[in-house]
Amino acid sequence: SKWVYTFGDGKAEGRADMKNLLGGKGANLAEMSNIGIPVPAGFTITTEVCTYYYANGNQYPAELMDQVRTALADVEGIMGAKFGDAGNPLLVSVRSGARASMPGMMDTVLNLGLNDQTVEGLIAQSGDARFAYDSYRRFIQMYSDVVLEIDHHHFEDLLEDLKADRGYNLDTELGADDWKELVGKYKAKVAEQLGRPFPEDPTEQMWGAVGAVFGSWMNQRAITYRRLHDIPESWGTAVNVQAMVFGNMGDDCATGVAFTRDPSTGENTFYGEYLVNAQGEDVVAGIRTPQHLTIEGKTRNESDLPAMEEVMPGLFAELDAIRHRLEAHYKDMQDMEFTIQGGKLWMLQTRNGKRTSAASLKIAVDMANEGLIDKKEAIMRIDPMQLDQLLHPTLDPKAPRDVIASGLPASPGAASGKVVFSAEDAEDWAKRGEKVILARIETSPEDIGGMHVAQGIITTRGGMTSHAAVVARGMGRPCVAGAGMIRINYAEKLFTISGLTIKEGDVVTLDGSTGQIMRGEVPTIQPELTGDFAALMEWADAGRRLKVRTNAETPLDAQTARKFGAEGIGLCRTEHMFFDPLRIIHMRQMIVAQDEAGRRAALEKLLPYQRQDFIDLFSIMQGLPVTIRLLDPPLHEFLPHTQDEMQEVANAAGVELKTIRTLVATLSESNPMLGHRGCRLGISYPEIYEMQALAIFQAAVQVSQASGQTVVPEVMIPLIGTRKELDLLKAVVDKAAAQVFTETGTTLSYAVGTMIELPRAALRAAEIAESAEFFSFGTNDLTQTTLGMSRDDSGPFLETYRLRGIYEKDPFATIDRDGVGELVRIAAERGRSTRAGIKMGICGEHGGDPASIAFCEEIGLDYVSCSPYRVPIARLAAAQAAI
Numbered sequence: 117s118k119w120v121y122t123f124g125d126g127k128a129e130g131r132a133d134m135k136n137l138l139g140g141k142g143a144n145l146a147e148m149s150n151i152g153i154p155v156p157a158g159f160t161i162t163t164e165v166c167t168y169y170y171a172n173g174n175q176y177p178a179e180l181m182d183q184v185r186t187a188l189a190d191v192e193g194i195m196g197a198k199f200g201d202a203g204n205p206l207l208v209s210v211r212s213g214a215r216a217s218m219p220g221m222m223d224t225v226l227n228l229g230l231n232d233q234t235v236e237g238l239i240a241q242s243g244d245a246r247f248a249y250d251s252y253r254r255f256i257q258m259y260s261d262v263v264l265e266i267d268h269h270h271f272e273d274l275l276e277d278l279k280a281d282r283g284y285n286l287d288t289e290l291g292a293d294d295w296k297e298l299v300g301k302y303k304a305k306v307a308e309q310l311g312r313p314f315p316e317d318p319t320e321q322m323w324g325a326v327g328a329v330f331g332s333w334m335n336q337r338a339i340t341y342r343r344l345h346d347i348p349e350s351w352g353t354a355v356n357v358q359a360m361v362f363g364n365m366g367d368d369c370a371t372g373v374a375f376t377r378d379p380s381t382g383e384n385t386f387y388g389e390y391l392v393n394a395q396g397e398d399v400v401a402g403i404r405t406p407q408h409l410t411i412e413g414k415t416r417n418e419s420d421l422p423a424m425e426e427v428m429p430g431l432f433a434e435l436d437a438i439r440h441r442l443e444a445h446y447k448d449m450q451d452m453e454f455t456i457q458g459g460k461l462w463m464l465q466t467r468n469g470k471r472t473s474a475a476s477l478k479i480a481v482d483m484a485n486e487g488l489i490d491k492k493e494a495i496m497r498i499d500p501m502q503l504d505q506l507l508h509p510t511l512d513p514k515a516p517r518d519v520i521a522s523g524l525p526a527s528p529g530a531a532s533g534k535v536v537f538s539a540e541d542a543e544d545w546a547k548r549g550e551k552v553i554l555a556r557i558e559t560s561p562e563d564i565g566g567m568h569v570a571q572g573i574i575t576t577r578g579g580m581t582s583h584a585a586v587v588a589r590g591m592g593r594p595c596v597a598g599a600g601m602i603r604i605n606y607a608e609k610l611f612t613i614s615g616l617t618i619k620e621g622d623v624v625t626l627d628g629s630t631g632q633i634m635r636g637e638v639p640t641i642q643p644e645l646t647g648d649f650a651a652l653m654e655w656a657d658a659g660r661r662l663k664v665r666t667n668a669e670t671p672l673d674a675q676t677a678r679k680f681g682a683e684g685i686g687l688c689r690t691e692h693m694f695f696d697p698l699r700i701i702h703m704r705q706m707i708v709a710q711d712e713a714g715r716r717a718a719l720e721k722l723l724p725y726q727r728q729d730f731i732d733l734f735s736i737m738q739g740l741p742v743t744i745r746l747l748d749p750p751l752h753e754f755l756p757h758t759q760d761e762m763q764e765v766a767n768a769a770g771v772e773l774k775t776i777r778t779l780v781a782t783l784s785e786s787n788p789m790l791g792h793r794g795c796r797l798g799i800s801y802p803e804i805y806e807m808q809a810l811a812i813f814q815a816a817v818q819v820s821q822a823s824g825q826t827v828v829p830e831v832m833i834p835l836i837g838t839r840k841e842l843d844l845l846k847a848v849v850d851k852a853a854a855q856v857f858t859e860t861g862t863t864l865s866y867a868v869g870t871m872i873e874l875p876r877a878a879l880r881a882a883e884i885a886e887s888a889e890f891f892s893f894g895t896n897d898l899t900q901t902t903l904g905m906s907r908d909d910s911g912p913f914l915e916t917y918r919l920r921g922i923y924e925k926d927p928f929a930t931i932d933r934d935g936v937g938e939l940v941r942i943a944a945e946r947g948r949s950t951r952a953g954i955k956m957g958i959c960g961e962h963g964g965d966p967a968s969i970a971f972c973e974e975i976g977l978d979y980v981s982c983s984p985y986r987v988p989i990a991r992l993a994a995a996q997a998a999i
């Protein structure tokens with residue numbers, strides 16, 4: 117079989133759509149080469165080799181050696197140089213490349229192929245001994261660090277010693293002889309650390325680096341990253357071996373990174389950074405301050421350094437042309453790496469660029485408006501969960517801010533939290549429920565776990581393309597990078613800014629959109645939902661079939677949900693309305709009452725409150741359907757707990773404290789979730805449901821009379837298992853409705869339905885639908901009762917279950933299609949069999965989960981209902997499910 121694919125000189129064996137085989141980097145290098153964009157020649161060792169390697173006890177396929185030799189000969193032919201040749205050596209880079217870009221994989225090794233002989237050839241090629249020896253020592257350091265696992269500080273120490281010896285301050289003061297001497301010292305250090313000499317044979321060097329790439333697929337950083345991003349281990353990584361081009365051979369050389377559009381805002385401007393006379397990682401390493409590509413970018417950031425557009429106008433124009441070609445070709449924003457050697461531009465990488473949620477939205481909408489993609493494609497481009505970031509608060513511009521530092525606005529959004537100084541601490545604190553801000557000099561792939569749990573990230577070094585910035589944008593964490601005035605002291609766990617000290621645990625706020633860092637917590641405001649957001653939502657609404665309602669019981673939630681486009685209330689949980697201190701006392705009085713008369717007396721006091729609740733909701737929902745669930749939780753939850761609470765109830769009821777105490781003891785349940793709750797309360801105490809129904813219909817009549825709007829109450833009976841339960845309680849509701857209609861002389865249409873949240877109800881849906889006018893799938897309880905797992909207690913073992921692959925996803929977050937889903941499917945079918953067109957929706961947590969929404973679309977439910985902030989997510993997910 118074929119294990120190796122070559123590229124270069126305007127052709128390639130691979131293509132962009134071969135990412136699975138060639139990895140992202142390799143597939144795109146091949147594609148660029150195919151469409152005539154200048155790419156240094158090279159070859160890709162496929163991901164199948166990686167898979168083979170791990171399946172066969174770390175052995176390569178037998179044909180690999182030969183195929184690599186042949187591919188290398190091709191590269192030598194194209195580049196006119198020979199690998200390992202002392203007179204005219206070909207040098208290569210060895211680069212890892214998985215299907216999805218993956219920090220945590222082996223770092224790139226540059227200048228591979230150098231040794232004491234070939235360095236002479238490099239001097240001959242470049243006419244520059246200083247450059248050649250500088251490249252050589254870089255190679256030894258990189259190779260030792262990455263492949264031989266010798267810590268780079270050894271080499272940094274040797275360099276510092278030499279500089280101190282010679283009285284130099286800067287690296288630039290070192291001459292050819294100095295670098296040459298350092299190469300000798302580096303090699304001696306390797307021999308000392310390794311117990312054998314640095315490998316001089318270029319072929320051995322290459323296989324060492326290739327092996328290190330495959331080895332890094334299984335390192336801890338890579339494993340963690342895959343776990344966080346759901347990347348299967350079976351994918352494997354590819355290895356790219358590519359001819360070196362040098363951005364550090366003089367002032368007509370440069371290297372840089374560029375985005376075809378601004379990855380922070382999404383604006384259609386050319387965005388990027390570069391350095392003259394520099395190599396590869398220099399741009400992202402934060403050692404020298406990179407320069408902007410465009411005059412516009414430079415002006416915007418008030419930079420004094422000249423832009424590439426000014427320094428190398430011809431090459432800039434070439435790069436800008438490639439920017440447009442690549443974007444037109446890939447039809448998405450590209451993130452590119454380039455190097456200029458001796459006035460010639462080479463592209464080293466292109467890929468779909470990581471971007472903030474705001475940028476992602478703007479780019480999709482702009483590209484659809486530009487005609488580059490269609491509206492459906494624009495809808496599909498946005499990860500619904502990403503919208504979340506756009507819906508969340510930003511800093512209140514009017515709130516006072518105690519700005520203590522500023523850095524680069526690396527990833528937008530505002531966040532407050534307690535400062536911690538290591539990824540490990542961040543994880544520990546977050547586990548305790550603390551909100552933390554992770555402050556680091558710079559971040560590295562080891563820190564991703566801590567970055568993930570942090571509210572926001574601060575670094576004191578590095579630019580917009582530094583590790584922290586790129587990863588934070590990908591994760592949607594606000595980030596301020598390169599806040600240079602901050603001095604972090606890891607040992608003492610504090611940072612200082614000219615005299616001011618912030619210690620571990622102190623609260624700070626950061627604004628990743630402006631780069632500001634503030635002391636204390638700064639209040640936030642709601643985002644604007646106009647512009648690109650509104651446009652995309654409009655396209656999504658046009659494309660979806662499922663309606664989107666909200667779960668809301670407070671006016672604030674209902675208003676928020678309306679603003680986000682909710683088309684009604686799918687679940688109003690009335691119990692939340694009884695915990696108010698003014699009301700709970702009546703509720704408790706009702707519970708402890710000796711007889712129906714006592715209960716009615718207490719309920720009468722609750723009725724006006726309850727009526728006002730519904731008046732508010734009906735008014736806000738302006739004629740949209742409102743589903744109200746009658747009292748559901750165990751009586752248990754309303755019981756007085758403390759001595760004071762019991763005394764208060766005793767006083768109000770005019771009984772002795774010990775009577776209450778006995779009652780509380782009798783009413784306490786050992787498993788309330790399966791106890792005296794839901795419709796069982798209504799069966800025991802019909803007067804509770806009667807009061808609620810009266811309040812609903814009185815409110816409905818009042819609002820419709822006052823506003824002239826039709827009010828559509830949908831009364832929902834919770835936790836039924838049998839049709840009989842529903843029939844008994846439906847009679848109570850109907851009687852209350854009739855009473856209100858007679859008293860007010862106004863009749864309204866309304867519906868009485870039920871939640872389907874017990875397996876028995878799902879199975880008996882056919883007969884239940886003869887009475888129920890609608891079904892609402894309460895998939896929280898249905899998941900608990902189907903899996904026999906308590907949502908509140910399953911956290912600890914569910915994590916293990918997920919890791920062991922027993923349940924792939926948390927079944928409380930994403931519907932368990934095979935089990936719970938099957939019951940929902942059965943209930944839907946059986947319900948429709950006796951009541952054609954019965955209205956059905958879902959109101960569990962799953963109603964806001966894109967994967968579960970796709971399931972609801974598949975089985976033809978009428979609506980999903982979710983928490984207010986999930987409404988836009990659900991609208992988009994519903995559209996995606998329908999496409």
Ligand code: ADP
Pocket residue numbers: 156208209210211212223224226358359360361362371395396397453455464465
């Ligand atoms: P990463 O995936 O971490 O970005 P890359 O493989 O893209 O790693 O390599 C990092 C940097 O090394 C590149 O941005 C580029 O500047 C430099 N580099 C890689 N290969 C070459 C090459 N053949 N010639 C010159 N520079 C290279």
Ligand code: MG
Pocket residue numbers: 453465
């Ligand atoms: Mg790269």
Ligand code: MG
Pocket residue numbers: 748834835873894896897
């Ligand atoms: Mg329930």
